[in-house]
Amino acid sequence: MNRLRAWFLAPTWTVVITLFLAPLAIILGYSFLTRGVYGGITSPWTLESYQRLIDLIYLEILWRSFWVAGASTLLCLLLGFPLALFISRSGRHKNFYLGLVMLPFWTSFLVRTYAWMFLLRDTGLLNTLLLKLGVIHSPLPLLYNEGAVILGLVYGYLPFTVLPLYATLERLDRTLLEAAADLGAKPWAALTRITIPLSAPGIRAGAILVFIPCLGAYLTPDLLGGGKSVMIGNLIQNQFTTARDWPFGSAVSLVLMAVVMVMLFVIAPGEGEGLL
Amino acid sequence: MKRTPGLAIYAVGAYLFLHLPLLILSIFSFNSSRFTVWEGFSLRWYSAALHDTQLTEAAWNSLIIAVVATLFSTVFGTLCAYGLWKRNSRPLAGSLYLSLVTPEIVTGISLLAFYQWLFRFLHAQLGVHTVILAHVSFCIAYVVIVVIARLRTVDATLEEAALDLGANEWQAFRYVTLPAILPGVVAAALLAFTVSFDDYVITSLVAGVDSETLPMVIYAIARRGVNPVVNAISALIVIGFGSLVLISERLRSA
Amino acid sequence: MNRRYFLFGAFATSAAGGLSACSRDRRPRLNIFNWSAYIAPDTVPKFEAEFGVRVRYGIYESNEEMLARVMGGNSGWDIVFPTGYIVKPLLANGLVAPIHRDWLPNLSQLEPRFQRPDWDPNLNWSVPYMVTAAGIAYNRKLDPRPKSWADMWDPRLRGRMTMLDDPFDTMGASLKKLGFSVNATNPAQLDRARAEAIRQKPLLRAYLNAEARDQLVSGDVLAAHMWNTTAQQAMDSSPDVGFIYPAEGYAVYPDASVILRESKRQELAHQFINFLLRPDIAAANALTARTTTTNAGARKILPPDFRDNPTLYPAPDVVARGEWAITLDPATQRLRDRLWTEIKAA
Numbered sequence: 001m002n003r004l005r006a007w008f009l010a011p012t013w014t015v016v017i018t019l020f021l022a023p024l025a026i027i028l029g030y031s032f033l034t035r036g037v038y039g040g041i042t043s044p045w046t047l048e049s050y051q052r053l054i055d056l057i058y059l060e061i062l063w064r065s066f067w068v069a070g071a072s073t074l075l076c077l078l079l080g081f082p083l084a085l086f087i088s089r090s091g092r093h094k095n096f097y098l099g100l101v102m103l104p105f106w107t108s109f110l111v112r113t114y115a116w117m118f119l120l121r122d123t124g125l126l127n128t129l130l131l132k133l134g135v136i137h138s139p140l141p142l143l144y145n146e147g148a149v150i151l152g153l154v155y156g157y158l159p160f161t162v163l164p165l166y167a168t169l170e171r172l173d174r175t176l177l178e179a180a181a182d183l184g185a186k187p188w189a190a191l192t193r194i195t196i197p198l199s200a201p202g203i204r205a206g207a208i209l210v211f212i213p214c215l216g217a218y219l220t221p222d223l224l225g226g227g228k229s230v231m232i233g234n235l236i237q238n239q240f241t242t243a244r245d246w247p248f249g250s251a252v253s254l255v256l257m258a259v260v261m262v263m264l265f266v267i268a269p270g271e272g273e274g275l276l
Numbered sequence: 277m278k279r280t281p282g283l284a285i286y287a288v289g290a291y292l293f294l295h296l297p298l299l300i301l302s303i304f305s306f307n308s309s310r311f312t313v314w315e316g317f318s319l320r321w322y323s324a325a326l327h328d329t330q331l332t333e334a335a336w337n338s339l340i341i342a343v344v345a346t347l348f349s350t351v352f353g354t355l356c357a358y359g360l361w362k363r364n365s366r367p368l369a370g371s372l373y374l375s376l377v378t379p380e381i382v383t384g385i386s387l388l389a390f391y392q393w394l395f396r397f398l399h400a401q402l403g404v405h406t407v408i409l410a411h412v413s414f415c416i417a418y419v420v421i422v423v424i425a426r427l428r429t430v431d432a433t434l435e436e437a438a439l440d441l442g443a444n445e446w447q448a449f450r451y452v453t454l455p456a457i458l459p460g461v462v463a464a465a466l467l468a469f470t471v472s473f474d475d476y477v478i479t480s481l482v483a484g485v486d487s488e489t490l491p492m493v494i495y496a497i498a499r500r501g502v503n504p505v506v507n508a509i510s511a512l513i514v515i516g517f518g519s520l521v522l523i524s525e526r527l528r529s530a
Numbered sequence: 531m532n533r534r535y536f537l538f539g540a541f542a543t544s545a546a547g548g549l550s551a552c553s554r555d556r557r558p559r560l561n562i563f564n565w566s567a568y569i570a571p572d573t574v575p576k577f578e579a580e581f582g583v584r585v586r587y588g589i590y591e592s593n594e595e596m597l598a599r600v601m602g603g604n605s606g607w608d609i610v611f612p613t614g615y616i617v618k619p620l621l622a623n624g625l626v627a628p629i630h631r632d633w634l635p636n637l638s639q640l641e642p643r644f645q646r647p648d649w650d651p652n653l654n655w656s657v658p659y660m661v662t663a664a665g666i667a668y669n670r671k672l673d674p675r676p677k678s679w680a681d682m683w684d685p686r687l688r689g690r691m692t693m694l695d696d697p698f699d700t701m702g703a704s705l706k707k708l709g710f711s712v713n714a715t716n717p718a719q720l721d722r723a724r725a726e727a728i729r730q731k732p733l734l735r736a737y738l739n740a741e742a743r744d745q746l747v748s749g750d751v752l753a754a755h756m757w758n759t760t761a762q763q764a765m766d767s768s769p770d771v772g773f774i775y776p777a778e779g780y781a782v783y784p785d786a787s788v789i790l791r792e793s794k795r796q797e798l799a800h801q802f803i804n805f806l807l808r809p810d811i812a813a814a815n816a817l818t819a820r821t822t823t824t825n826a827g828a829r830k831i832l833p834p835d836f837r838d839n840p841t842l843y844p845a846p847d848v849v850a851r852g853e854w855a856i857t858l859d860p861a862t863q864r865l866r867d868r869l870w871t872e873i874k875a876a
Contacts, residue, residue, distance in 0.1 A: 155294075
């Protein structure tokens with residue numbers, strides 16, 4: 001087994017070391033260096049970037065990011081689970097329904113975000129419809145707020161919950177549910193007592209796949225939030241572009257990663273490795 | 277298996293939610309005016325999109341990159357998931373985990389820094405290959421997660437039975453486990469393809485002069501305001517992939 | 531199965547490589563990286579035809595985007611178009627190739643004030659291209675019309691105003707409102723500007739750049755902090771849109787072409803820049819891109835209504851109110867960046 005396993009793991013190890021860990025090490029190094037006079041990196045080595053982080057404003061930014069990402073993840077799971085359940089039970093047409101979920105997501109993420117801008121604008125479809133129907137008398141400010149950002153994130157990341165949930169649900173042993181029915185359990189009880197607990201790996205996978213990108217998102221908050229709030233992703237992006245302060249940007253990135261890892265290990269101890 | 281009607285109704289609603297915004301975008305792609313006011317049917321935006329060499333080149337690039345990256349990441353990722361399922365490797369699992377936790381902008385910047393350092397020795401430049409490598413790098417973790425979630429639901433004793441019956445480990449994997457997890461692998465490949473085709477942040481940082489991708493072009497166009505050309509492109513992509521999915525469905529049931 | 535995958539993968543990769551090789555052309559190539567919508571559609575084809583070369587023309591939306599690509603020194607681009615205050619950082623990082631003035635006979639076509647610009651007095655490193663400035667675009671139905679930055683703090687416009695999503699521009703507006711320079715380095719002044727911007731934030735709809743254009747045209751937005759080129763595009767689309775340069779003064783951004791040190795086609799690059807300096811070419815670029823050209827020869831041959839367009843070619847007294855944006859020192863840059871974060875997070 002060991003030799004086969006070694007061969008199986010080798011390609012991934014190569015990719016991970018050269019294309020992920022090595023670059024990350026470079027960024028780690030950058031976080032301890034100083035910003036060059038006009039951008040870029042120079043010596044000396046310093047802890048300054050990290051010291052700058054000890055500030056209330058960055059905590060506030062972190063908190064807001066957690067809140068938005070958390071809300072989006074929860075919604076994605078709630079919306080995605082029934083859909084994944086449906087697909088897993090649709091017999092011969094599984095791949096078709098799966099493809100139907102993926103279809104919107106082969107257009108660009110940006111296009112999907114713009115679709116919501118198109119719909120939510122003051123002169124967009126939603127407001128125009130509501131005005132015509134007489135439900136409202138002046139356009140609702142649907143765009144450029146946190147709700148719009150969450151909506152955009154949910155819309156963008158929904159398949160990331162559907163796919164892993166489907167992968168787990170599809171393999172679910174139907175006989176368990178039949179047995180439950182035989183024992184007199186109602187469908188709802190079977191759902192909450194059997195299906196959901198057994199799909200825990202899929203739920204965890206989906207949650208991770210949505211929460212993390214949402215935490216570091218910056219396109220969606222920027223486009224749908226009107227640039228009025230700063231999430232961690234925006235902060236980092238700003239450091240690497242406008243501010244040209246790579247050391248500080250690297251420091252923020254690494255702190256973010258550390259915070260998330262800590263959080264995940266606290267909330268799901270042992271699951272961290274159990275997940276992979 | 278008794279179908280619950282409530283679930284089907286929900287599914288309809290969910291699919292509507294997923295598709296309606298794009299449907300509306302597509303409808304307005306036929307609008308002769310560039311504004312939200314319907315002014316008449318017109319194909320001018322499609323003509324503009326198809327005649328835009330930058331767009332078509334970028335679309336082609338995106339496709340090639342996504343196909344190659346999906347291939348490698350699915351193969352590597354599936355094998356890796358199997359290996360980890362057999363016996364966990366904390367460093368590898370931890371690294372893959374880390375690669376998921378890292379924000380895209382950080383991955384992108386770190387790869388850019390890495391390439392720039394590397395190219396001092398290799399006299400190479402950013403291009404399609406650097407993008408493909410970057411995509412494989414971040415797609416593998418997604419594949420591993422999905423396939424492992426699937427592997428968790430597979431009965432390990434099946435392989436043991438195969439081994440008892442005289443198969444070697446490779447055969448046990450190939451003929452027992454792999455078919456069992458194939459739907460999961462397909463799902464993982466779909467996910468990897470989507471993530472790759474769709475990526476903007478990392479790609480925009482490591483793309484070279486000749487390797488512009490579709491998201492990059494769309495972002496550039498859309499940044500300047502609502503432009504129906506974007507609507508036309510998205511409609512074309514949806515139709516293109518829709519047909520692909522339909523064809524693959526036909527082949528599958530044939 | 532594994533072997534099949536491998537073979538398929540190898541085939542796919544080689545196919546991809548083969549395909550990209552097929553599309554390669556034998557003519558000499560020039561790679562140009564410019565701002566979006568900053569050139570006439572036929573300029574590049576004309577150059578390609580006249581000089582028998584092939585051009586790859588890439589676009590970007592911000593200096594930072596361009597910088598991130600070229601910082602490494604092996605981006606593949608030959609010519610880029612930084613804003614004036616970015617030339618110094620490029621130079622400091624050793625990314626710029628010197629300009630051979632004798633290879634640019636058309637340099638004399640430039641307007642006198644651009645023959646000796648602040649950031650490069652002898653034009654050793656860059657050649658001015660176009661100029662942009664920031665002001666206020668508004669809906670003509672507004673009464674009274676905005677005249678100064680202070681009008682962007684008007685509570686009557688709550689929810690119908692946008693400011694640029696750009697730290698330099700938006701802080702610059704606050705600074706100007708308080709009577710300071712857009713290039714202020716004094717921490718006390720910057721802090722007051724920050725407070726002003728935070729005061730303004732609840733009144734804003736959003737921080738938007740080019741996106742505000744369509745919303746202005748459609749009437750969603752009544753007043754927008756906007757660059758004059760974007761405003762001109764809005765005005766082209768709708769007679770209801772107007773533009774003013776605020777009374778307190780405003781920031782001016784000259785863009786210049788720069789040849790990268792990594793370029794292996796220095797002479798061809800010079801030929802392109804010289805081509806851009808031809809009055810007819812420069813005029814066509816300014817006309818289609820709706821921009822202000824730095825080329826005096828071009829200005830002479832522009833159609834009169836464009837040449838006297840107050841948005842793009844304002845009267846001398848308006849021009850006098852403008853202030854060039856300059857490169858800021860790292861300490862100020864850091865302070866400003868921190869203040870911008872506070873404004874955005876407020």
